[in-house]
Amino acid sequence: MSSGLLRHAAIAGIGESRLGRVPGMSALALQNEAAEAALADAGLTFADVDGLLTTPLRTESWPMPCGVVAEGLGIHPRYIATLDVAGASGCSMVLHAAMAIATGQASTVLCVAGQPSLSHRGRGDTVKALAGAGWAHPDLEAPYGPMVPTLYALFAQRHMAEYGTTSEQLAEVAVALRGWAGMNDNAQKREPITIADVLASPPVTSPFHVLDCALVSDGAAAFVVTSAERARDLRQPVVTPLGGGHGFSHTYIGDYDAPAVTGALHSGREAFRQAGVTPADIQVAELYDCFTITVIAELEDLGFCKKGEGGAFVQGGRIGPGGSCPVTTHGGLLSAGHPGLAGGMFHVIEAVRQLRGQAGKRQIPDAELALAHGNGGIIGLHCSVVLGRGR
Numbered sequence: 001m002s003s004g005l006l007r008h009a010a011i012a013g014i015g016e017s018r019l020g021r022v023p024g025m026s027a028l029a030l031q032n033e034a035a036e037a038a039l040a041d042a043g044l045t046f047a048d049v050d051g052l053l054t055t056p057l058r059t060e061s062w063p064m065p066c067g068v069v070a071e072g073l074g075i076h077p078r079y080i081a082t083l084d085v086a087g088a089s090g091c092s093m094v095l096h097a098a099m100a101i102a103t104g105q106a107s108t109v110l111c112v113a114g115q116p117s118l119s120h121r122g123r124g125d126t127v128k129a130l131a132g133a134g135w136a137h138p139d140l141e142a143p144y145g146p147m148v149p150t151l152y153a154l155f156a157q158r159h160m161a162e163y164g165t166t167s168e169q170l171a172e173v174a175v176a177l178r179g180w181a182g183m184n185d186n187a188q189k190r191e192p193i194t195i196a197d198v199l200a201s202p203p204v205t206s207p208f209h210v211l212d213c214a215l216v217s218d219g220a221a222a223f224v225v226t227s228a229e230r231a232r233d234l235r236q237p238v239v240t241p242l243g244g245g246h247g248f249s250h251t252y253i254g255d256y257d258a259p260a261v262t263g264a265l266h267s268g269r270e271a272f273r274q275a276g277v278t279p280a281d282i283q284v285a286e287l288y289d290c291f292t293i294t295v296i297a298e299l300e301d302l303g304f305c306k307k308g309e310g311g312a313f314v315q316g317g318r319i320g321p322g323g324s325c326p327v328t329t330h331g332g333l334l335s336a337g338h339p340g341l342a343g344g345m346f347h348v349i350e351a352v353r354q355l356r357g358q359a360g361k362r363q364i365p366d367a368e369l370a371l372a373h374g375n376g377g378i379i380g381l382h383c384s385v386v387l388g389r390g391r
Helices: 027-042 065-073 089-102 123-131 148-163 167-181 195-200 264-275 292-301 340-356
Strands: 009-016 051-054 079-082 108-116 203-205 218-227 239-248 284-287 369-376 381-389
Touching (some): 009 027, 009 340, 051 065, 051 089, 089 108, 089 340, 239 340, 264 292, 264 369, 292 369, 340 369
Parallel strands (some): 051 108, 284 369
Antiparallel strands (some): 009 218, 009 239
């Protein structure tokens, strides 16, 4: 997709449900809460929506999620789809919605997803359930029972072996993102932590401790994409996608011949090319953070630092509050919340909030360009989107 087509679209509204443990809320109720907030933010209603993108759920057996959500929200879209790029789905929604706008398939696309992961199963059972979701190779990996953290740990171990990345450097990521979450009233975890706290938290799978791993949360996220022309007449400052790209390296980590490199190398390169900018031009990077190693690898492969230097790059609070390279300023999956495939949508929402100048205490001054990046599967699926203010 060309950057010219992307720039016909704008993200006009953003919304979140409550995050953390939200008792008594079904997936549909959470999604409705987020969707209502996003539409109100834009100054629109459900009657204005003629496009819908959503994702599969891991907590409820909906046979056709986009149909269930459309029925539940009382809308009748002429453009409708269930999108599954795993954790990269949030960023990919932006590109798909922009294509629908540019080609006349819809005029107002509601992107919404979420589920009650924490209330439905709890953290431990959710992690166990993910082990059977197909992330491991059915013949060569799954019979040995690896869970998702174990599969990511293989990536972390390889990165540490090749580049000397340390557990203390992984912990720097968790500390930085918790610092941002402390300024986010909707974050699930807000109390400060130290590197020592991360290393002292219970071991999960070497080299990860509990605080190296994403939360399990109830919650939902939504944003509204319309034409840039129409967005100028709506309630909020215009935020436009300037460039985007997808990257794929592998399905199963055991099949990958370069496991310390990710598909972010390709998605980022395309997004920056379309936008006509470089990583040095980005004021805030909202990077997917399912595990602490993920952020370090993305910083390298997206071009914020050289390959192998990500561990040193994050030291000294560089990516946290007051640092020179603000990363994942809402607190991310590690501290703000992670309600399934909706998790990556919060990175898009925070990028929009920063570009509007509406991030409160965590606002990055004069932010004009932001990167939102999503990662799915076992670090094999990637989507990058460069967003700009008032373009």
